[in-house]
Amino acid sequence: MGSAFPVPESPAALAAALARTGYLADDGLATAGYLAIRLGRPVFLEGDAGVGKTSFATALAEATGATPIRLQCYEGLSAAQALYDWDFPRQLLHLQAVRAAGRDADPTALEAELYDRRFLLARPLLAALTTSPCVLLVDEVDRADDEFEAYLLEVLADAAVTVPELGRIVAEHPPVTVLTSNRTREVHDALKRRCLYHWLDHPDTEREIAIVRSRLPGVSARLAEQVAAATARMRALDLLKPPGVAEAIDWAAALDTLGATELTSELAAATLGAVLKYREDTERVRAAAVLDPSPGTEP
Amino acid sequence: MSAAGRGDADGTAVLVGFARAARAAGVPAETQRTQAMLAAADALGPADPAALYWAGRLTLCAEPDDLPRYDAAFASYFGGTPAGRSGRPRAGRPRRPSVGFGADDAPTGTEPTGTLTVRVGASAAETLRHRDVAALTDTERAEVRRLIALLAPATAPRPSRRYRPAPLGELDPAGTVREMLRAGGEPLRLARRTHRVRSRRLVLLIDVSGSMAPYADALLRFAHAAVRRRPTRTEVFTVGTRLTRITRALRARDPEVALAQAGRAIPDWRGGTRLGETLRAFLDRWGQRGTARQAVVVLASDGWERGDPALLGEQLARLSRLAYRVVWVNPHAGRAGYQPLTGGMVAALPHLDAFVAGHSLAALTELVGVIGDG
Numbered sequence: 001m002g003s004a005f006p007v008p009e010s011p012a013a014l015a016a017a018l019a020r021t022g023y024l025a026d027d028g029l030a031t032a033g034y035l036a037i038r039l040g041r042p043v044f045l046e047g048d049a050g051v052g053k054t055s056f057a058t059a060l061a062e063a064t065g066a067t068p069i070r071l072q073c074y075e076g077l078s079a080a081q082a083l084y085d086w087d088f089p090r091q092l093l094h095l096q097a098v099r100a101a102g103r104d105a106d107p108t109a110l111e112a113e114l115y116d117r118r119f120l121l122a123r124p125l126l127a128a129l130t131t132s133p134c135v136l137l138v139d140e141v142d143r144a145d146d147e148f149e150a151y152l153l154e155v156l157a158d159a160a161v162t163v164p165e166l167g168r169i170v171a172e173h174p175p176v177t178v179l180t181s182n183r184t185r186e187v188h189d190a191l192k193r194r195c196l197y198h199w200l201d202h203p204d205t206e207r208e209i210a211i212v213r214s215r216l217p218g219v220s221a222r223l224a225e226q227v228a229a230a231t232a233r234m235r236a237l238d239l240l241k242p243p244g245v246a247e248a249i250d251w252a253a254a255l256d257t258l259g260a261t262e263l264t265s266e267l268a269a270a271t272l273g274a275v276l277k278y279r280e281d282t283e284r285v286r287a288a289a290v291l292d293p294s295p296g297t298e299p
Numbered sequence: 300m301s302a303a304g305r306g307d308a309d310g311t312a313v314l315v316g317f318a319r320a321a322r323a324a325g326v327p328a329e330t331q332r333t334q335a336m337l338a339a340a341d342a343l344g345p346a347d348p349a350a351l352y353w354a355g356r357l358t359l360c361a362e363p364d365d366l367p368r369y370d371a372a373f374a375s376y377f378g379g380t381p382a383g384r385s386g387r388p389r390a391g392r393p394r395r396p397s398v399g400f401g402a403d404d405a406p407t408g409t410e411p412t413g414t415l416t417v418r419v420g421a422s423a424a425e426t427l428r429h430r431d432v433a434a435l436t437d438t439e440r441a442e443v444r445r446l447i448a449l450l451a452p453a454t455a456p457r458p459s460r461r462y463r464p465a466p467l468g469e470l471d472p473a474g475t476v477r478e479m480l481r482a483g484g485e486p487l488r489l490a491r492r493t494h495r496v497r498s499r500r501l502v503l504l505i506d507v508s509g510s511m512a513p514y515a516d517a518l519l520r521f522a523h524a525a526v527r528r529r530p531t532r533t534e535v536f537t538v539g540t541r542l543t544r545i546t547r548a549l550r551a552r553d554p555e556v557a558l559a560q561a562g563r564a565i566p567d568w569r570g571g572t573r574l575g576e577t578l579r580a581f582l583d584r585w586g587q588r589g590t591a592r593q594a595v596v597v598l599a600s601d602g603w604e605r606g607d608p609a610l611l612g613e614q615l616a617r618l619s620r621l622a623y624r625v626v627w628v629n630p631h632a633g634r635a636g637y638q639p640l641t642g643g644m645v646a647a648l649p650h651l652d653a654f655v656a657g658h659s660l661a662a663l664t665e666l667v668g669v670i671g672d673g
């Protein structure tokens with residue numbers, strides 16, 4: 001079922017396709033995405049919160065017309081939740097139905113019937129192996145237990161899963177995989193070795209302006225510039241949680257909702273909650289007076 | 300290998316040479332990663348410095364700390380990095396080739412090997428337990444080292460989100476249905492489950508500044524024992540003038556190998572102390588993201604802060620909000636008449652859950668107890 005993943009011509013072509021979906025990738029990220037498709041290696045993305053790790057996977061799926069499948073990791077994630085599970089209630093119903101019909105079935109045949117593909121619930125990993133083309137996003141892999149990593153590694157390496165009752169399910173076209181990590185713990189080197197490692201940095205101001213404008217086409221150029229510049233100044237301030245691109249977009253959206261076309265100190269003070277999430281940070285930013293419109297602005 | 304690769308075997312040799320240079324610079328470029336780089340370079344086509352840069356960076360690096368090393372290796376091998384590509388600008392990290400490990404590892408040559416063996420009996424061991432590790436003879440130190448390696452510091456277990464089958468506990472619907480299927484649909488036995496237990500993360504921050512030098516060896520050995528006990532649930536960092544993660548180095552089985560590796564990784568060995576700043580670096584880069592969350596954090600330092608004590612207090616307040624418990628180990632606290640009067644200690648005390656000594660084997664054993672508490 002399905003077809004192979006459409007391979008873009010070059011990293012630049014992929015970057016252009018991503019840009020059409022509103023995601024502006026730099027050279028490194030575009031190259032990582034291109035190599036992931038060409039070489040069939042997962043991309044391992046690390047970077048500060050809000051730099052666009054998760055949205056890269058979504059954008060990659062959209063740009064290539066592939067199905068996005070997401071596996072959110074958390075502590076205690078088990079194979080039954082990530083890979084597959086049997087639909088027990090439906091199996092029982094089936095048994096009852098057989099009994100009600102009074103069918104005198106051969107027990108072996110009946111058991112085989114119970115472990116049919118239609119009773120198998122595909123969780124994200126299995127779904128990704130059986131859907132193509134597809135982009136599998138394994139989000140925040142560092143939050144899962146380390147036992148899970150070994151499992152993930154096995155599935156990714158073989159692009160196959162063995163279900164004891166059914167046999168081996170092999171992906172016809174392995175999914176393009178994006179893993180993200182916030183570095184809450186060190187992910188095992190064996191997993192990283194299988195991947196293309198990319199550290200995603202905050203974009204420079206120009207790229208950030210472009211990102212804000214492409215995400216929020218209604219925002220005035222002036223406002224986008226001021227928001228990007230103020231965010232960049234905040235990042236230089238050594239805050240507990242420096243604002244990411246996501247916060248810059250939120251902030252611009254908040255200002256836009258209020259009908260602003262440019263950033264004033266009052267508006268900035270009123271909407272600061274969209275960018276800064278710690279009281280200490282808010283105080284530090286107020287004290288450093290980075291919110292005042294840049295010199296040369298009309299009062 | 301494809302046409303491009305076959306077309307220039309020299310190109311391959313150049314790339315393999317570069318991988319070796321990168322490995323020498325500290326990038327984890329082993330064989331598998333080198334092969335990945337060759338495949339990536341091949342997929343990206345004819346040599347363009349930028350493509351080559353990314354082919355190597357995406358395949359050879361494994362963590363943000365590798366990026367400056369990679370950039371340096373790339374620049375020195377190919378003569379220049381594609382402009383403006385430095386991953387994480389970090390002010391030049393001084394890399395010293397090989398740092399000796401503690402005074403006792405210096406080639407003394409005077410060690411009376413074999414001739415003056417002191418038989419450490421029960422009572423001698425008991426005395427040794429309470430001796431300050433800063434004032435031991437070589438033989439005594441060897442014995443203390445051996446005993447430290449036997450300590451197995453570990454945090455107390457706590458319930459995890461995962462379940463395991465259990466004879467008593469809440470009903471396990473999936474398990475019960477599985478049993479029913481086996482019995483042809485009859486509920487013969489109710490399956491039960493209970494939460495698994497797992498240990499909290501243990502984070503050790505060890506001060507390796509000059510004033511802590513007599514104790515750093517014992518504390519690092521203690522850290523090694525902790526890593527050996529729970530390799531995936533323990534993180535070790537050294538603090539001083541900069542933050543260095545040495546968990547990976549300490550995973551080696553042999554304490555001597557582990558400590559030698561750690562010693563090579565620590566750039567600020569016997570330097571000054573800027574605890575506030577390094578603690579902030581730890582919290583920004585690791586702690587806040589999760590390493591310190593709900594963990595038992597042990598900070599071993601004498602609190603001789605050369606930076607601003609107010610910053611240290613601020614960062615410890617942050618740490619105490621993230622961590623499950625914050626334990627301060629101060630070797631000087633073991634001395635009679637010790638008063639926590641240094642600026643750093645005064646700023647730190649309000650935010651600590653426990654304050655222990657850690658200057659002797661007995662004190663380290665006590666620390667094992669403190670770590671294992673609830």
